[in-house]
Amino acid sequence: MPQSNQLPEETRHALRVVSKVLPFRVNSHVTSSLINWDAAPEDPLFRLVFPAREMLSPENFARIEKLVMKRAPQAEVLAAAQEIRADLNPHPSGQREKNVPELDGSPAQGFQHKYRETVLYFPARGQTCHAYCTFCFRWAQFVGDTSLKFASKEAEALQRYLRAHPEVTDVLITGGDPMIMGTHHLAAQIEPLLTEEFAHVSSIRIGTKSLSFWPQRFVSDPDADGLLRLIEKVAEAGRNLAVMAHINHWREIDNPIAREAIRRLRDAGAVIHSQGPLLKGINDDPAVWARNWSEQVQLGIHPYYMFVERDTGPRRYFEVPLHRGLDIYRTAIQQVSGLARSARGPVMSADPGKVEVMDVDLSQGRARYLLQFLQSRDPSRVRRPFWAEGEEDACWFTQLSAPHQAPAASPEIVRKEVVSPEPQRMPAAR
Numbered sequence: 001m002p003q004s005n006q007l008p009e010e011t012r013h014a015l016r017v018v019s020k021v022l023p024f025r026v027n028s029h030v031t032s033s034l035i036n037w038d039a040a041p042e043d044p045l046f047r048l049v050f051p052a053r054e055m056l057s058p059e060n061f062a063r064i065e066k067l068v069m070k071r072a073p074q075a076e077v078l079a080a081a082q083e084i085r086a087d088l089n090p091h092p093s094g095q096r097e098k099n100v101p102e103l104d105g106s107p108a109q110g111f112q113h114k115y116r117e118t119v120l121y122f123p124a125r126g127q128t129c130h131a132y133c134t135f136c137f138r139w140a141q142f143v144g145d146t147s148l149k150f151a152s153k154e155a156e157a158l159q160r161y162l163r164a165h166p167e168v169t170d171v172l173i174t175g176g177d178p179m180i181m182g183t184h185h186l187a188a189q190i191e192p193l194l195t196e197e198f199a200h201v202s203s204i205r206i207g208t209k210s211l212s213f214w215p216q217r218f219v220s221d222p223d224a225d226g227l228l229r230l231i232e233k234v235a236e237a238g239r240n241l242a243v244m245a246h247i248n249h250w251r252e253i254d255n256p257i258a259r260e261a262i263r264r265l266r267d268a269g270a271v272i273h274s275q276g277p278l279l280k281g282i283n284d285d286p287a288v289w290a291r292n293w294s295e296q297v298q299l300g301i302h303p304y305y306m307f308v309e310r311d312t313g314p315r316r317y318f319e320v321p322l323h324r325g326l327d328i329y330r331t332a333i334q335q336v337s338g339l340a341r342s343a344r345g346p347v348m349s350a351d352p353g354k355v356e357v358m359d360v361d362l363s364q365g366r367a368r369y370l371l372q373f374l375q376s377r378d379p380s381r382v383r384r385p386f387w388a389e390g391e392e393d394a395c396w397f398t399q400l401s402a403p404h405q406a407p408a409a410s411p412e413i414v415r416k417e418v419v420s421p422e423p424q425r426m427p428a429a430r
């Protein structure tokens with residue numbers, strides 16, 4: 001990474017300190033094709049992967065800095081880092097305890113089943129990424145057995161679960177980044193689902209950041225062609241293979257190899273959808289989203305979700321108030337073709353469900369937010385708008401509450417959805 005030598009000493013020092021706490025991983029594609037080094041450290045794609053000083057509180061930064069400066073033993077640095085991490089809400093929205101379904105009477109690790117139609121599946125080997133995004137803590141939750149033997153055991157558990165749940169139409173393989181896995185591992189998980197027995201699984205989705213961080217996966221890796229053949233097999237079996245591409249900025253796919261990867265995926269029969277969070281200093285600009293969505297449509301990618309950054313990790317560094325997020329979304333969506341208006345947002349993937357911000361009323365002192373569920377454990381709540389109240393600069397669902405004066409329409413729903421923890425309706429999901 002020769003370019004980082006040109007970074008100001010201050011930036012490199014901050015990187016040395018902060019990366020003791022927040023994960024840092026980068027590769028040659030990111031450093032040579034994505035980052036604009038002349039613009040670093042302000043460059044959005046630099047910020048996407050390089051930790052900055054402000055991502056820690058001044059006290060936490062000083063604490064680690066002191067240990068680094070006096071060359072404290074590794075164990076001591078690690079212990080301090082663990083304490084700081086535990087304060088950064090590493091497992092937001094109850095991801096670890098909730099939504100874990102049962103299989104054969106015990107909790108099925110490696111699965112989440114929150115919305116009736118879709119099971120999330122976390123194969124152990126897919127729980128890391130080609131590079132780490134500075135705003136993400138997700139990789140931290142799993143590190144497991146990564147042998148092929150374990151992969152086939154996992155695949156068997158997935159099959160048992162799907163046999164017991166004919167209501168599931170979608171399997172979303174996620175991570176980390178499942179595309180970090182070799183093709184033979186992916187095949188061990190996917191191919192068995194293509195039989196008649198699993199005809200109810202109409203879509204197999206794979207969540208990935210590889211189009212940005214390692215498009216070589218689909219073009220020049222030794223098993224890239226095998227991966228495309230696997231995708232073809234899914235299409236031949238009459239199923240939909242959806243690549244859920246994580247894209248924050250149009251520059252991530254503005255290079256020849258990423259474009260080649262997109263072309264090859266589409267040729268193999270994959271449908272590509274894009275999603276990603278709105279982040280201060282990276283993409284908090286309508287022009288970035290308008291260009292992002294327009295270019296995606298031109299390349300055959302379907303814009304899907306603009307997320308609100310989760311309440312985790314260095315979220316203070318990246319968070320954008322909901323009203324500003326809505327402004328950015330509206331301004332961007334108004335500039336693009338109807339084909340790009342498939343993007344929904346801003347959406348909070350919160351504990352009770354996926355909540356879209358539809359409107360914000362800042363006119364009467366206290367802000368009012370018009371929200372709706374796009375996903376909920378209880379499907380009957382979907383697409384029934386309700387009002388909530390909060391501060392003007394609220395950034396997340398938990399900062400909102402039911403209004404003191406219920407709106408005319410469906411006050412029951414307002415109370416239930418905003419205040420109380422939702423009932424667990426899914427028999428198998430706890």
Ligand SMILES: *Cc1c(COP(=O)(O)O)cnc(C)c1O
Nearest residue numbers: 112114115118120172349354375
């Ligand atoms: C987002 C999400 C899904 C998929 O929802 P879609 O709206 O169908 O894309 C499934 N499960 C969980 C837990 C999710 O957060």
Ligand code: SF4
Nearest residue numbers: 129132133136176209
């Ligand atoms: S690629 Fe996804 S899972 Fe990996 S660090 Fe980035 S946001 Fe997190």
